[in-house]
Amino acid sequence: MSRYNPKEAEQKWQARWEAEQVFLAVADASREKYYVLEMFPYPSGRIHMGHVRNYTMGDIVARYKRARGFNVLHPMGWDAFGMPAENAARERGVHPAIWTHENIATMRGQLKAMGLSIDWSRELATCDVEYYGHEQQMFLDFMEQGLVYRKEASVNWDPVDETVLANEQVIDGRGWRSGAPVEQRQLTQWFFRITAYAEDLLQSLDTLERWPEKVRLMQSNWIGRSEGMRIRFTLSGEQAAAMPGDGRLEVYTTRHDTLFGMSFCAISADHPIALALAADDPAIAEFCRQCRDLGGTAEVLERVEKLGLDTRLKVRHPFIAGREAPVFIANFVLMAYGAGAIFGCPAHDQRDLDFARKYGLEVLPVVAPADTLSIDIVNEAYTDNLNGRLINSDFLNGLTIAQAKAQIAGRLTAAGAGEQAVNFRLRDWGVSRQRYWGCPIPVIHCADCGVVPVPRSQLPVVLPTDVSFDRPGNPLAHHPDWKHAPCPRCAKPALRETDTFDTFVDSSWYFARFCSPRAATPVDRREADYWMPVDQYIGGVEHAILHLLYSRFFTRAMKATGYAVEKEPFSGLFTQGMVTHETYRDAGGAWLFPEQIVKGEGGVVHRETGAPVQVGKIESMSKSKRNVVDPEHIIAHYGADTARWFVVSDTPPERDIEWTESGVEGAWRFTQRMWRLVEDSLAKLPPPKDPARVSGFKAAGIPAVLADVPEITDDAALALRKATHETIRNITSDIERFHFNRAVARIYALANHIAAFSAQPAADAGAGYALREALETLVILTGPFMPHLAEACWEALGHKIMLVNVEWPAVDDTLTRVESRTIIIQVNGKRRGELNIPHTMTPTQDYLKAQALAHDAVIRHLDGRKPKTVIVVPDRIVNVVV
């Protein structure tokens, strides 16, 4: 008996798959396609367990779908632009391109060692000009379609690193790298007009039936549609006529029903009126500056007091003659949302109430709970916007909130003072980054002609390689000559745009590029029309909003520019959980790696010093806490199959999984156990039959491997066959529904059953067939999870063709249709016994009832009482009710 050697077997089968180009995907209109994609990795240096989990899941789906006869596309690439490469350049003097490509080479090798069924001929990296050049072309197309524009926007600016920071890179108001206080700066930036599709992006969420409900909800909240009114108030006061807006102030509200409770208006510090006032008044200018410097981080806003400055402007109430309300500039009003101005009704909005209390403004309740008709407002606003009746509101009194809204909308619209409006929280996507390692934005700035797109004949705009990182800021801007280019329109000297794209742009269309990664155009329509959309996309939930929303925008924009037919990129989505591990610290509080500790009799101690170790929380693996396990070590020690098996065992894929040494040992034991099971059974098996035809993309329509089993009458053999076919049915549905942990459990259960059967002496010749059928089924069903081991077992079972080319087994319904033979007997819903029904009979309800009433335990529990009724659930239960 030989021991299974994963190292040899994995190399052997990976080489054979590659030699026969099994995973090469070729579009074929005669075959049904299936596009499986995992979120492509950032080439940070080495793969981590999160990658192992992600790519194992994708590979299970890809191999399974392939076995089901689909023409599977399963590609891999690299999200290769981004800041870590520039940081490496600054810290270690390595050029970002070299750093990135070395990382890619390392990680490609690590992924290949996992035995993934990937078509590596389609590999791409977003930092290669063959990729980002096409991105530049699409940018120009989007520009022509009006989907791109430039505007001045406020950004987080790190004055030391001289760069823009994303909100996540601002920690406690300081730059995450430099530690310098972050400033708000107005910069002219490029934007994608994602809001043009706000309604469609929201509505179409309903069509994404194979997306997690949670992700759809998060996107829906992010888009943040609200229905309300734009209302234009007439300004009064000395300066009213001089203000922008023709003497009117427009606000957006969702509570126009509370208009009679208005006691002030407030505008943003960036509102045109505020800017106009600030121009003449240093005090106002100073106040506006303070408001802006607050910035946008949520934690700061939480603590900050509501502040306002009276502009001395007033607005007239549209329905109360002679009544006016003051206009404030307020720090809590955002220019980017709605009209950048609000009307304040303190009784029914908490912020307005806080503000009113601070500045001594009137608080007039205008909505009361339906049954009370009056309400006192102290420190808490009454914000119920569904139930309630209007009070203190003239012609609205007594109406419901909905009726009052309709009245107000009707009157204001008729008067030309407003109209109903839909508003979105979603904002346009700013894509400019002042960085080197990204896709150059293909425009030229000319003093005379303005912003001029780079002519298509001059694309791609290639990143220069001779850049230096010896000073802060964007190396492209410092480059001696790269940015100098003649204006394409007037030929005078002009300047290239030195900003590059946000890396989310690169990852917003790579899935489409995979369909034709070497095409001379961004996408080859014939290929894309065949392969798109992605049938199953798999990745971390941390991308639930931005990446997925941007990609959904991009496919719409690509459709508008003729690059795509589908507007939704991913018809199925699965978001997997993280990989976690215990944390360890020494007495000094320093984090320790798992391999530095030993768990023994005396508790947990340091491997070398023997000093006691504190075991901390189970947290997601991170380098900073050192609770990481390197997949390469695991694969070297146990093999890829064991690692793959472990990361889908026990825990449902959407939940976080804890990596434990004993869990991996358990997975390792099973690989050996399965191999032994096959070897030990070989002597009892009839000869193998290779299937007549081969599945995969070279042939369609495949026969089942397991046909022609002779008739079997032995009970144990029949039970094995039944278990075999039930396992096929269950694992098939488990994989379809991403219940990999259940599929794993069922594989264990079938293996246990086979082991028990195999240990008994064979009843007759048929037993060998049942055993071969069960073993081969076990091997095929294990294939998507542990492909190398399964190939080895398949070969050991005597087959000449590779398992990867064998079709998924079919369920024999005649075997599984036989219902349960054990019927549970209950008294008052509690289990009291069971009935065993012989194979040969089909019991009637009356028979079951009689059997139950005659049962010892039932008689004991009835204790002489007459049953009121007896409920019989066919094939399951008899419940005697007293």
Added chain:
RNA sequence: GCCCGCUUGGCGGAAUCGGUAGACGCAAGGGACUUAAAAUCCCUCGGCUGUAAGGCUGUGCCGGUUCGAGUCCGGCAGCGGGCACCA
């Protein structure tokens, strides 16, 4: 603050429709084999009770619907996630 999700043995988790709660794995304990170890195999394993057969109890807590509730409904608690001055 608003929105969403989760809560089952020592642990990860099973339990399509309301119908045998705890599959499968890990850990633990006992035993076999072995000079020994590794590996492997067998047994036990929610709690209480009983020599045993068995009995009682048990899916976060309180209540309801039902012949029957981990599953459905109402309330509460705890944990986790998303958004957050969004008018």
